[in-house]
Amino acid sequence: MTISTHFRTCPLCEAMCGLEVQVTDGRVTRIRGDRDDVWSKGYLCPKGTALGALHHDPDRIRVPMIRTGDQWEEVSWNTAFARCDELIAGVIERHGKDAISCYIGNPTAHNFSLGRYVGLFIGLAALPVIYSAGTVDQWPKNLTSMLMYGGMWSIPTPDVPRTDYWIVMGGNPQASQGSLLACADILGELDAIRARGGKVVVIDPRRTGTADRADEWVPIRPGTDAAFLLAMINVLFEDGLVELGDVADLIDGVDAVRAAARAFTPESVEAACRVPAATIRRITHEYAAAPSAALYGRIGTCNQEFGTLTSWLVDLVNILTGNFDRPGGIMFGKPIAWGVNSLPLPDFADGVTLGRWKSRVRGIPEVLGQVPVSCMAEEIDTPGAGQIRALVTIAGNPVISAPGAPRLDTALDDLECMISLDNSLNETTRHAHVLLPGLSALEQPHFDDLIPMWQVRSAARFTDAIFDAGDRPHEWEILTRLGAMCAGIRDADIEVDAFDDGYFAALAEAKGVDPAVAAIGSPGRGPLRLLDLQIRTGPWGDRYGEVPDGMTLQSFRDAPHGIDQGPMVPRIREIIATPNGRIDLAPDVIVADIPRLADRVARATDGLLLTSRRHLRSNNSWMHNVKILMKGKDRCTLLMHPDDATVAGVAHGDLARVSSEAGTVEIAVEVSDEMMPGVVSLPHGWGHDKAGTRMAVAREHAGVNNNLLAPVDLFDPLSNNAAVNGIPVEVVRA
Ligand SMILES: Nc1nc2c(c(=O)[nH]1)N[C@H]1C(S)=C(S)[C@@H](COP(=O)(O)OP(=O)(O)OC[C@H]3O[C@@H](n4cnc5c(=O)[nH]c(N)nc54)[C@H](O)[C@@H]3O)O[C@H]1N2
Numbered sequence: 001m002t003i004s005t006h007f008r009t010c011p012l013c014e015a016m017c018g019l020e021v022q023v024t025d026g027r028v029t030r031i032r033g034d035r036d037d038v039w040s041k042g043y044l045c046p047k048g049t050a051l052g053a054l055h056h057d058p059d060r061i062r063v064p065m066i067r068t069g070d071q072w073e074e075v076s077w078n079t080a081f082a083r084c085d086e087l088i089a090g091v092i093e094r095h096g097k098d099a100i101s102c103y104i105g106n107p108t109a110h111n112f113s114l115g116r117y118v119g120l121f122i123g124l125a126a127l128p129v130i131y132s133a134g135t136v137d138q139w140p141k142n143l144t145s146m147l148m149y150g151g152m153w154s155i156p157t158p159d160v161p162r163t164d165y166w167i168v169m170g171g172n173p174q175a176s177q178g179s180l181l182a183c184a185d186i187l188g189e190l191d192a193i194r195a196r197g198g199k200v201v202v203i204d205p206r207r208t209g210t211a212d213r214a215d216e217w218v219p220i221r222p223g224t225d226a227a228f229l230l231a232m233i234n235v236l237f238e239d240g241l242v243e244l245g246d247v248a249d250l251i252d253g254v255d256a257v258r259a260a261a262r263a264f265t266p267e268s269v270e271a272a273c274r275v276p277a278a279t280i281r282r283i284t285h286e287y288a289a290a291p292s293a294a295l296y297g298r299i300g301t302c303n304q305e306f307g308t309l310t311s312w313l314v315d316l317v318n319i320l321t322g323n324f325d326r327p328g329g330i331m332f333g334k335p336i337a338w339g340v341n342s343l344p345l346p347d348f349a350d351g352v353t354l355g356r357w358k359s360r361v362r363g364i365p366e367v368l369g370q371v372p373v374s375c376m377a378e379e380i381d382t383p384g385a386g387q388i389r390a391l392v393t394i395a396g397n398p399v400i401s402a403p404g405a406p407r408l409d410t411a412l413d414d415l416e417c418m419i420s421l422d423n424s425l426n427e428t429t430r431h432a433h434v435l436l437p438g439l440s441a442l443e444q445p446h447f448d449d450l451i452p453m454w455q456v457r458s459a460a461r462f463t464d465a466i467f468d469a470g471d472r473p474h475e476w477e478i479l480t481r482l483g484a485m486c487a488g489i490r491d492a493d494i495e496v497d498a499f500d501d502g503y504f505a506a507l508a509e510a511k512g513v514d515p516a517v518a519a520i521g522s523p524g525r526g527p528l529r530l531l532d533l534q535i536r537t538g539p540w541g542d543r544y545g546e547v548p549d550g551m552t553l554q555s556f557r558d559a560p561h562g563i564d565q566g567p568m569v570p571r572i573r574e575i576i577a578t579p580n581g582r583i584d585l586a587p588d589v590i591v592a593d594i595p596r597l598a599d600r601v602a603r604a605t606d607g608l609l610l611t612s613r614r615h616l617r618s619n620n621s622w623m624h625n626v627k628i629l630m631k632g633k634d635r636c637t638l639l640m641h642p643d644d645a646t647v648a649g650v651a652h653g654d655l656a657r658v659s660s661e662a663g664t665v666e667i668a669v670e671v672s673d674e675m676m677p678g679v680v681s682l683p684h685g686w687g688h689d690k691a692g693t694r695m696a697v698a699r700e701h702a703g704v705n706n707n708l709l710a711p712v713d714l715f716d717p718l719s720n721n722a723a724v725n726g727i728p729v730e731v732v733r734a
């Protein structure tokens with residue numbers, strides 16, 4: 001018997017926990033928190049302990065597969081690439097390059113190879129339109145950060161470990177562990193705020209696990225957060241509480257904000273928000289009086305009809321109370337290995353232009369290069385010039401995650417070429433002609449790329465693969481190859497290393513380093529070499545010898561439990577990349593949306609609204625095949641307040657029929673006063689009963705897909721982000 005111990009960073013969520021993995025005779029036999037990890041100090045959640053089960057899952061795809069009709073055949077990598085080449089080249093020949101599109105899913109942001117090389121794929125393929133999970137997630141944040149700070153990924157994060165007053169609006173870190181907020185043991189930090197005499201307030205239609213740990217739960221009617229926040233701003237101005245602090249000299253547009261908030265008194269919004277005016281006034285005064293305060297808005301504030309207004313107002317409340325870019329407020333992370341927000345955005349050098357093109361079928365203007373992901377289905381199934389005929393999906397499951405899922409499910413079968421880079425044969429990838437598997441998390445190195453941009457400390461760790469992947473290609477190689485094919489280069493002519501060298505050289509140059517100098521002594525090729533570049537040209541890097549004792553990748557190899565360079569520091573003056581170097585608090589496009597909000601406030605809505613939720617033991621749609629995580633009671637239920645259940649004539653455990661303009665599902669009801677009246681909640685990421693998938697465990701716990709209820713036209717028109725929260729529904733007994 002051979003037993004070995006390995007250290008490993010969990011790649012599943014933004015908490016980035018350090019793990020200690022025990023392997024016995026080639027199998028993972030135990031995973032626990034690494035107490036010596038400088039960042040997470042031993043913390044972990046149940047998903048982290050399941051990395052072994054994910055790796056050993058018999059359903060995980062390990063060998064490329066080609067589909068003919070209903071039949072899948074395992075093939076060699078050469079055969080798989082040859083088939084991709086044949087399919088893509090065929091589409092280009094028949095319809096031109098512009099008939100190709102792609103969908104990029106969430107794990108791209110968590111994967112060592114994908115995260116670093118999706119940029120090369122996009123650059124090489126030069127597709128006219130790309131789709132991503134970003135428009136069912138954080139596009140409003142990307143837009144407001146682009147408009148105010150000049151960088152779509154320069155998203156400020158709450159300094160939870162140092163704040164005295166934390167408002168969590170539309171986020172549930174008890175389940176998610178933080179999002180656009182990387183903080184180890186986030187609930188432990190929440191407890192610490194209270195222990196040091198601070199306060200935590202949760203504003204959410206549901207009394208979540210986070211609310212249970214907080215001082216106060218403020219239930220709010222879905223989609224009305226922007227009205228609540230404008231009322232806070234109204235009070236800040238009316239009561240003389242505005243205080244810009246150290247950033248005052250960078251700020252324009254304060255008067256325009258004052259004018260915009262004038263009509264939104266707490267009394268004028270209380271009926272729409274279902275929050276008493278006195279509560280809004282009190283919270284505003286508490287917030288302004290706190291030594292430091294951080295207002296944090298997450299998916300509930302983005303995946304809704306007023307996503308942009310809300311995301312903008314979240315930042316504004318922080319800025320107007322002097323809580324911007326200072327400890328305990330909202331700040332910008334400082335990654336040791338620089339993030340994409342430190343690269344120039346040539347497209348927007350002269351400012352942001354929206355609507356540079358429109359979607360072909362619905363005519364929706366693009367925002368930062370994307371239209372709603374719900375457009376994908378109609379762009380595939382509507383004939384005409386520009387119709388999508390080939391689709392590459394990268395770590396995504398849009399048949400579950402996107403509004404308009406049923407139409408997409410049908411449309412995918414219509415494609416002449418569909419290639420999926422994915423580790424499972426699921427609701428989406430079952431439509432692929434070629435399924436190309438990536439490596440498991442334990443078969444590749446790890447160092448987070450995107451997440452440290454909103455990490456509360458500059459801490460990082462490099463961990464190596466535990467299992468040998470043999471001669472299987474890494475995902476960066478697959479992406480590079482696919483990108484080149486989409487550019488019209490035939491497989492036989494693709495030199496992956498040459499593209500990789502070019503990519504490396506371009507990034508080195510962007511960082512002011514001579515690529516020839518950078519190439520000397522760099523570790524190999526691929527993402528390891530890029531990581532080394534990111535560290536060496538990052539804030540503590542050696543700049544290839546210019547800075548004595550500066551960091552390199554080797555510094556991390558020498559520090560197996562990570563390196564911690566301390567908490568966030570004020571750095572807006574480094575971050576800001578707007579053309580005039582200033583922050584406009586009142587961008588015209590955003591202010592112009594306020595009348596739409598005023599209409600919503602005036603429009604009394606009494607009907608039931610549907611919201612989404614997450615669970616600690618799930619991860620979007622793709623971890624329901626892990627048996628140990630599926631133990632316990634059924635999690636895919638409709639949460640409903642007792643009063644609403646009475647009206648609908650359903651009791652706890654009954655099957656209910658939930659209908660919206662988009663569709664109908666049947667699901668068991670869980671009656672609970674953790675929901676505010678008038679709001680029901682379904683988890684997202686379920687609906688695993690489709691034929692032709694290979695996920696035996698998930699199938700036994702199929703649940704229903706809440707996106708069957710999401711109308712495609714319900715989105716935030718400013719950002720193009722889907723409004724999968726606040727969907728009007730009716731509930732009756734099934
Ligand atoms: N109604 C509703 N809809 C939502 C949401 C909601 O709250 N409510 N949330 C939205 C949000 S925030 C998101 S991010 C999206 C998620 O939407 P998606 O990104 O489309 O879906 P996931 O469920 O994350 O699927 C991830 C896919 O990646 C594969 N995968 C996992 N790891 C790897 C890997 O290392 N390599 C490769 N190649 N593949 C891998 C999995 O097998 C799976 O197919 O859903 C959105 N949809």
Ligand SMILES: Nc1nc2c(c(=O)[nH]1)N[C@H]1C(S)=C(S)[C@@H](COP(=O)(O)OP(=O)(O)OC[C@H]3O[C@@H](n4cnc5c(=O)[nH]c(N)nc54)[C@H](O)[C@@H]3O)O[C@H]1N2
Nearest residue numbers: 170171172176179222223298299300614616618619620725
């Ligand atoms: N365990 C686990 N962790 C995850 C994921 C997962 O699926 N499982 N997914 C990951 C991903 S991709 C993301 S983007 C993050 C998301 O991270 P979070 O934003 O923390 O996501 P949720 O846990 O869905 O919490 C969203 C909350 O918003 C509330 N809400 C809904 N509508 C409204 C509204 O109109 N106003 C307000 N104020 N609240 C509203 C919901 O009731 C819910 O409590 O989590 C990440 N982490």
Ligand code: SF4
Nearest residue numbers: 010013016017045048
């Ligand atoms: S909280 Fe859980 S899923 Fe997230 S990084 Fe830690 S162990 Fe992994």
Ligand SMILES: [Mo]
Nearest residue numbers: 106133136137
């Ligand atoms: Mo997400």
